[in-house]
Amino acid sequence: MKIHHIAISVKDLNKSVKFYKDIFGFEEINRFTKEGWAGEAVILKLNDMQIELFQFNDSIDKTDDLMKLNVIGLKHIGIEVDSVDKKYGELKDLGVDIDEPKKGTTCEKFCFLRDPNGIPIELYQPKK
Numbered sequence: 078m079k080i081h082h083i084a085i086s087v088k089d090l091n092k093s094v095k096f097y098k099d100i101f102g103f104e105e106i107n108r109f110t111k112e113g114w115a116g117e118a119v120i121l122k123l124n125d126m127q128i129e130l131f132q133f134n135d136s137i138d139k140t141d142d143l144m145k146l147n148v149i150g151l152k153h154i155g156i157e158v159d160s161v162d163k164k165y166g167e168l169k170d171l172g173v174d175i176d177e178p179k180k181g182t183t184c185e186k187f188c189f190l191r192d193p194n195g196i197p198i199e200l201y202q203p204k205k
Contacts, residue, residue: 082120082127083154087194090117090132096193097121097128100168101156128154153189153197161186161202 087093097103103121110117116133158164161178165188168175175190178200185202192198 079125082129083151084129084131085192085194085196086131086133086136087192088132088136089193090119090130092193093130093132094119094121097130100171100173103128126156153199155199155201157201157203159202161188161200164200 085093094105098105098121101123103123105119106122106127107120108117109119114133115135116131118129118131121128121130165175165178168190173190176188178186178188181187181202181204183204185204187202188200190198190200
């Protein structure tokens with residue numbers, strides 16, 4: 078078994094698609110809507126990982142203090158990279174607001190950024 082995809086409701090579908098494509102290299106593999114929906118969805122793929130993005134006309138904003146790990150819910154999306162320092166530099170050069178890399182406990186290094194909807198994304202460099 079493996080996780081097939083992560084689904085995220087977003088504020089601006091096209092802005093979110095552009096972010097995941099430009100920043101991480103995802104490709105759009107499907108764009109669709111369903112009868113009865115007041116919205117649209119896009120499936121993005123990067124290697125074995127898929128993200129399904131939804132935008133609805135009646136979206137509801139929800140905020141969560143992501144530093145409180147005891148609050149039930151999704152905390153972040155972890156994306157493995159070969160070098161956190163290298164990806165950090167690339168993203169900084171693009172003007173992305175990204176936290177400084179830190180030494181990890183379960184990984185060599187990690188750092189966080191947020192997608193256009195505030196969804197936290199962890200860059201994760203495995204231990205060698």
